[in-house]
Amino acid sequence: MDWFHVSLFFHLLGVGMIFTLLFAGPIIEANFRWENDIRMKQHAAKMLRSVGLLSPFGALVLILSGIGNMIFLNINIGDLFGADAWLGIKLFFFIILLGIGMVVSPKTARQRAMLLDQMNQVNPPEDASDKLEALNSKQTVFFVLNWVLVVIIVLITLFKP
Numbered sequence: 280m281d282w283f284h285v286s287l288f289f290h291l292l293g294v295g296m297i298f299t300l301l302f303a304g305p306i307i308e309a310n311f312r313w314e315n316d317i318r319m320k321q322h323a324a325k326m327l328r329s330v331g332l333l334s335p336f337g338a339l340v341l342i343l344s345g346i347g348n349m350i351f352l353n354i355n356i357g358d359l360f361g362a363d364a365w366l367g368i369k370l371f372f373f374i375i376l377l378g379i380g381m382v383v384s385p386k387t388a389r390q391r392a393m394l395l396d397q398m399n400q401v402n403p404p405e406d407a408s409d410k411l412e413a414l415n416s417k418q419t420v421f422f423v424l425n426w427v428l429v430v431i432i433v434l435i436t437l438f439k440p
């Protein structure tokens with residue numbers, strides 16, 4: 280086993296972390312939706328956020344090992360726009376994935392946590408359940424988008440168009 284394989288090993292480990300999230304996210308979300316009790320919903324929302332912590336670590340492992348792969352394969356930044364444009368396209372989709380996973384989706388999760396806090400009070404806001412529905416729909420869009428982006432990234436890596 281040479282250093283390139285060590286780097287590939289960590290890369291695949293990172294891929295595994297991302298797939299764990301892709302499966303666990305919707306399962307915990309389903310529990311969240313099925314629960315009627317606000318406290319139980321809060322508990323599921325908290326679990327979803329803690330599992331989401333895998334994403335920055337997964338991203339870090341993927342970036343570092345991805346750079347490692349590039350070094351061992353002699354791919355430099357210029358190649359991303361020429362000979363190895365597949366990797367350039369892959370990074371483009373990866374950056375969108377990062378944006379959703381680390382900025383947009385956590386923001387929705389925070390808004391949902393705040394709303395649940397309000398719903399748990401004696402006088403919850405009247406439009407609370409409509410707001411919750413809207414945030415839930417947003418979350419569904421993110422789950423679908425994450426899957427689509429990761430599948431695109433894997434296909435690009437395999438077929439190197």
Ligand code: HEM
Pocket residue numbers: 287290294297341342344345346348349352354366370373376429432433436437
């Ligand atoms: C969600 C994000 C990512 C996924 C799902 C992913 C997936 C994969 C997979 C499955 C392989 C193994 C291919 C093989 O063994 O033939 C691979 C290889 C590779 N990845 Fe990634 N990757 C991701 C992010 C990145 C990033 C951020 C970089 C660069 C910084 C990168 C650069 C590379 C390189 C250079 C290879 C080696 C390609 C080759 O063997 O020819 N990847 N990736």
